[in-house]
Amino acid sequence: MDESKTDYMPVMLTLGEVAKVLRCSKAQTCNLTNGKVTGVPTLPTVKYGKRKVVRRQTLVAWMEARESETAG
16 A cells, blocks of 8 residues: 555554544454454554554555455
């Protein structure tokens, strides 16, 4: 994914913001970050106290990896 296409996203995304990007529920995003979705690698997060956030670059790389898995 071209970095210029993701410039609108903040550097750090809340799980709610990640859910909007992925077009899924926040609960499903939590499942992705907790490794509870069978056959899908865990989406890495950064913890700030009780809060989890996802770096924009990490989300983009994770999505690209999933895309290449389905294309190949």
